[in-house]
Amino acid sequence: MSYPLLSLAIWIPIFAGLLVLATGSDRNAPMARVIALCGAILGLLVTFPLYSGFDSSTSAMQFVELVPWIPRFNINYHLGVDGISMLFVILNSFITVMVVLAGWQVVENKVAQYNAAFLIMSGLMNGIFSALDGMLFYVFFEASLIPLYLIIGVWGGPNRVYAAIKFFLYTLLGSLLFLVALLYLFIQSGGSFSILDWHQLPIAMGAQIWIFLAFLIAFAVKVPMFPVHTWLPDAHVEAPTGGSVVLAAIGLKLGAYGFLRFSLPIAPDASQELAGLVIALSLIAVVYIGFVALVQADMKKLVAYSSISHMGFVTLGFFMFSAMGIEGALVQMISHGFVSGAMFLCIGVLYDRMHSRQIADYGGVVSGLPATSGFVGEFMVIMGAVKFNFWIAFAAASTMIVGAAYTLWMYKRVIFGDVANDHVRELNDINGREFLILALLALCVLGMGLYPQPFTEVMHASVNDLLRHVAITKIQ
Numbered sequence: 001m002s003y004p005l006l007s008l009a010i011w012i013p014i015f016a017g018l019l020v021l022a023t024g025s026d027r028n029a030p031m032a033r034v035i036a037l038c039g040a041i042l043g044l045l046v047t048f049p050l051y052s053g054f055d056s057s058t059s060a061m062q063f064v065e066l067v068p069w070i071p072r073f074n075i076n077y078h079l080g081v082d083g084i085s086m087l088f089v090i091l092n093s094f095i096t097v098m099v100v101l102a103g104w105q106v107v108e109n110k111v112a113q114y115n116a117a118f119l120i121m122s123g124l125m126n127g128i129f130s131a132l133d134g135m136l137f138y139v140f141f142e143a144s145l146i147p148l149y150l151i152i153g154v155w156g157g158p159n160r161v162y163a164a165i166k167f168f169l170y171t172l173l174g175s176l177l178f179l180v181a182l183l184y185l186f187i188q189s190g191g192s193f194s195i196l197d198w199h200q201l202p203i204a205m206g207a208q209i210w211i212f213l214a215f216l217i218a219f220a221v222k223v224p225m226f227p228v229h230t231w232l233p234d235a236h237v238e239a240p241t242g243g244s245v246v247l248a249a250i251g252l253k254l255g256a257y258g259f260l261r262f263s264l265p266i267a268p269d270a271s272q273e274l275a276g277l278v279i280a281l282s283l284i285a286v287v288y289i290g291f292v293a294l295v296q297a298d299m300k301k302l303v304a305y306s307s308i309s310h311m312g313f314v315t316l317g318f319f320m321f322s323a324m325g326i327e328g329a330l331v332q333m334i335s336h337g338f339v340s341g342a343m344f345l346c347i348g349v350l351y352d353r354m355h356s357r358q359i360a361d362y363g364g365v366v367s368g369l370p371a372t373s374g375f376v377g378e379f380m381v382i383m384g385a386v387k388f389n390f391w392i393a394f395a396a397a398s399t400m401i402v403g404a405a406y407t408l409w410m411y412k413r414v415i416f417g418d419v420a421n422d423h424v425r426e427l428n429d430i431n432g433r434e435f436l437i438l439a440l441l442a443l444c445v446l447g448m449g450l451y452p453q454p455f456t457e458v459m460h461a462s463v464n465d466l467l468r469h470v471a472i473t474k475i476q
Helices: 005-021 026-045 048-052 086-102 111-130 134-143 145-155 160-188 195-199 205-222 231-238 241-266 268-273 275-294 299-318 323-354 373-388 390-415 432-450 460-475
Strands: 062-070 075-081
Touching (some): 005 048, 005 062, 005 075, 005 086, 005 111, 026 086, 075 111, 075 134, 086 111, 086 241, 086 432, 111 134, 111 145, 111 241, 134 145, 134 160, 145 160, 160 205, 160 231, 195 241, 205 241, 205 268, 241 268, 241 299, 241 323, 241 460, 268 275, 275 299, 275 390, 299 373, 299 390, 323 373, 323 432, 323 460, 373 390
Antiparallel strands (some): 062 075
16 A cells, blocks of 8 residues: 555645644643654655655656646646655654754743744745645745744744845745746646646757746845845844755755746746857856855844755756766755755854854854865765866866855854853753754765765766656757
């Protein structure tokens, strides 16, 4: 008997979130926390068979579920994962457990609503990575914005309303263009919302260009790419720690995933024609935003800008059309989920004790290096870039020095040196819960860096099939 694992990964967190909401006021906060943690752990456990039962020898969709949803418009509840999407379902479910644990003692107001928002968002994001119906994807894609909007707007910092509205407005424009493209594909395919049908749809070059641009705007905002990146630092600074973790670890991956699921396979000719534009924007993000991160005084802003720079490696890897480049970008996406999540949690631990994110307020508190997961992904992208264009590879590789500079510079000023604040002398060491969270993330970062094969081997077939599709379509 085959179990609907993808549906369980989607709906267990959502139903757990609704159950948490039912606990009511903060008088029942302990119960809300326990239910939230149980729901998050159960949601993670049901994703493990996705990896253990995955057949890495095929590029076909696996664990497929297909049920009519709105038959009149041929909209189906159609789920499935391949080597590109499966790992992100597991990553998202893992990060959800970390976030629930991270907010265990920190969040004291509206505890049930806080945990419910993360659980519901987790289920919706698993739906994004699993959806094989265009309209189902769009529903999950848009619905996932609501919990994150509330997390920033309700539990954020002093300028939380401004940051939440800016986040919403930026993503709204891109989403509207995305919907127009989906409706066009529905008409051109003779009334099908199947994403896999759209991959085989013959589309004229002119139409492909417009479709690609609509996808580009929608996904570029999510990544975010230069120049539509300005909402991210504001959102990170104002978001609570858990919100920053999910936004960086999972939220930014949604746009990058969209390029592989929509842009490259549906508009392959336009993808190659406009690859230079995406590569140029990616290099600006990698180089320029890296230097912007170097001068930040706020720890959260520094990590936010570094995320934009690291995601530039991802889009750069996609549009060099090589297996090394795409697989390196996927490794970078997963790695960034672990690394950025850990960094924002570390900043949260310090902020809970000091109530300051200014680097200058620290000192005396006693990435991007080989053997860590971030190095593996970036190195693979750069190796792919060498085969594509030496000077692009050179520009990308040079920023690894900048990345090490701003990370180690912040680390030096915060951890070492003279004590810059009397409150630093009064800091308490991390507790058992915080140690567990950070230890698990550290093991993931080091494990992936030292032995990336379990992550890369499941990608090969799907990545190679995508590249064959793009190349064959171009020849025809």
